[in-house]
Structures are given as C-alpha cells and as structure tokens.
Amino acid sequence: MPSECRCATPCGCGEAPSPAPAAARSSARRCGTSTSKANSSGAPEVGLFDKSRRVPLLALLGRAALRLLWATLRRPPLAPDDAARLASARPAVLVVWHEQTLLAAARLRALAEGRRLAILASHSNDGELVTRIAAPFGIEIVRGSASRGGSEGLRGLYRATRRGASPLLMPDGPRGPQHEVKPGAVVLAQMAAVPILPLHFAASRVWRLGSWDRMALPLPFSRVALRVGEPIDVPRRLGGDEIDSWRREVGRRLDELAGCEPPAAPGQPGRHAEADGHDDPGEPGARPGGSGTTLDRASLLFSPNLIRCRV
Structure with missing residues (x-):
C-alpha cells in the first residue's frame, strides 16, 4: 500500500497527494517542486514590491522627500x-x-x-x-x-x-x-x-x-x-x-536645554510645559535650571511646540 505523499499537489512521485497545506513548503523541497510563482520560462517571478526591492525603493523615496522638505525649511x-x-x-x-x-x-x-x-x-x-x-x-x-x-x-x-x-x-x-x-x-x-x-x-x-x-x-x-x-x-x-x-x-541637561524645569518638590510650586504647547515660555534671556544657557527669543517660541516636559 503506497504511503501517503506529503506534497500539497500531485508531483509524480507515485504516492497519493495529501491535502495538508502546512507541509507544502517542506514537501516541495523533497519532491523537487517550488511554491513560488514562476513565469512562462520557469524562473521565479519577482514583483515590484518584493522585499529585496522594497527597501531600496523606500530609501530612494525617503531621500527625495527629505531633500524636498529641507529645501523649504528656514534655518x-x-x-x-x-x-x-x-x-x-x-x-x-x-x-x-x-x-x-x-x-x-x-x-x-x-x-x-x-x-x-x-x-x-x-x-x-x-x-x-x-x-x-x-x-x-x-x-x-x-x-x-x-x-x-x-x-x-x-x-x-x-x-x-x-x-x-x-x-x-x-x-x-x-x-x-x-x-x-x-x-x-x-x-x-x-x-x-x-x-x-x-x-x-x-x-x-x-x-x-x-x-x-x-x-x-x-x-x-x-x-x-x-x-x-x-x-x-x-x-x-x-x-x-x-x-x-x-x-x-x-536627561536633566536635555530638559533644561529645552526650557523645562525639573519636577518641583512636594508642596512647592513648579511650571511644566503643557503637551498642547500653550504654556508661557518665559522671558527672553532666562536661564532655566541654572544651566548657564541664554535662551534666545526664537528658541523660546519654538520650544513649546516641540518638547513635552515630564510631570
């Protein structure tokens, strides 16, 4: 009595095909067949969005998008x-x-x-x-x-x-x-x-x-x-x-550089930037947290839109 073939499709090995799809890929290797798509010449067909092509394509698009965006920015x-x-x-x-x-x-x-x-x-x-x-x-x-x-x-x-x-x-x-x-x-x-x-x-x-x-x-x-x-x-x-x-x-230096103050001790007032960016950035020339860095007006205006201080 012929043993059950583990191939997903009849492959000419003389055994009855098994309907189990889980063994398709491993049995294809044993029976000399392939589960990948092939063109009329028998060669595997590689699509435009195959993994081997996807990363180079995305990288090309990413560089182009960055260059286009950078061209509009003011520094x-x-x-x-x-x-x-x-x-x-x-x-x-x-x-x-x-x-x-x-x-x-x-x-x-x-x-x-x-x-x-x-x-x-x-x-x-x-x-x-x-x-x-x-x-x-x-x-x-x-x-x-x-x-x-x-x-x-x-x-x-x-x-x-x-x-x-x-x-x-x-x-x-x-x-x-x-x-x-x-x-x-x-x-x-x-x-x-x-x-x-x-x-x-x-x-x-x-x-x-x-x-x-x-x-x-x-x-x-x-x-x-x-x-x-x-x-x-x-x-x-x-x-x-x-x-x-x-x-x-x-972490403290990064927060200070952004104009954030460390959390206040219990019972003491403290100010933290709000997530929606509508906090009071303070006076130009302030030195938050004693970092010794003078804040220019532009940075003070920008910081609330960017940073979210820890609370």
Whole structure:
C-alpha cells in the first residue's frame, strides 16, 4: 500500500497527494517542486514590491522627500555660544531626544560642519532603510543592535569615535520610554574619553506622528532652530550607581536645554510645559535650571511646540 505523499499537489512521485497545506513548503523541497510563482520560462517571478526591492525603493523615496522638505525649511543661524560649543567639542557624543530625530536631520549641515557624524543602525529591514537614506549624506553607519544587549553597537560606536567620528544618539530610543535616558551614551563617553554634548532642536510648526515618542515632523516653510548645551565630561572610572546618576544628569541637561524645569518638590510650586504647547515660555534671556544657557527669543517660541516636559 503506497504511503501517503506529503506534497500539497500531485508531483509524480507515485504516492497519493495529501491535502495538508502546512507541509507544502517542506514537501516541495523533497519532491523537487517550488511554491513560488514562476513565469512562462520557469524562473521565479519577482514583483515590484518584493522585499529585496522594497527597501531600496523606500530609501530612494525617503531621500527625495527629505531633500524636498529641507529645501523649504528656514534655518536660523546658531547663537555665538552654541556655535562655539559645537566647534569645541570635537569629537563628542551628541545626544538628542528621539522625538527630534527628523528635526536633527534638517540641521545636518550645522551638526556636520567640521566633524564626521556616526549613527547606529540595526541589522533589520528598518536599519537597512536608515542606512540607505543616511549614507549618501556622508554619515558613517555603524550596524548593530541598541536593544538586544547593545554590546555590538557600543563597540562599533567606540571604534568610530576613536577614528574621530561624533556619534549622534537618541538616548531614550529605540522604543522608549520617552525621555528616559539609557546608559549607552554615558558608557560610550566614558570608554572613548569624549564629552557628551546635549542638543535641542525646535521648529515653529510641527506635525506629531502617532509613534511612541510622538515624533515631530517639521512642516514645510517652518523654521528649525538648534541649541547646544554645555559639554558633559564623564569621569573615566564609574561604578554602577555612578553610571545611573550620570544617566539622569544627561536627561536633566536635555530638559533644561529645552526650557523645562525639573519636577518641583512636594508642596512647592513648579511650571511644566503643557503637551498642547500653550504654556508661557518665559522671558527672553532666562536661564532655566541654572544651566548657564541664554535662551534666545526664537528658541523660546519654538520650544513649546516641540518638547513635552515630564510631570
């Protein structure tokens, strides 16, 4: 009695076909058949939106869209203090909140002036897409994971820093929680003996995406400003508790740079920016939190549209 064939369709092997579809792919290999579509010549047919073609196509469209958007944006010149800090800290670990990624992309020329930038991209399809979009702009791409232990990506960024590159990191990425700094930036600065340079980007008009970080997309013809904080010098020798303290310090500096105040102690008044962007930005020239950074009027007007302080 012939044994039951595990092929999804009759294949000429002399056995009765089995209707089980679950074994179709494995049985096709045993019987010499294929489950993929084929054209009249017998070759597999590859569609326009096949995975192998999808990433290059999306990267091409992404670069074109970014260039078109960038052409409409206005970029105020850096304040003298900001320009001096950006020029002096070279190389450095540049940090910015994840929600400002697209705004940072709009000011790449200011960031890359006199320095080589490096970013971390995973080995996934998303990482390949980021690589294809960013590489033509002269950015060094370090492939590795930031979420699965992070050791591979950290080693790659360390080597890039030793070569003179300045890694641009989003310390609350890649999946949040929002505005919670991971230890990677602190550890990298400690290993490479370079400072951490906090950055804040703001746009006069933004559209919020529905992502976990409410990514800010600058609208056409808006102004995109850049502010640069004081360099953070991380000691070469740190214990576990000290790394955690420096991690929180990086988050505090980023919030201060955006005009946010730390949460007030119980029973004491405090002001926090509202999510809808209608808070009072304060007086020009104020120095929030003692950061020593003078806020210009443009940055004060932009900040409420961009940042959401923790409450």
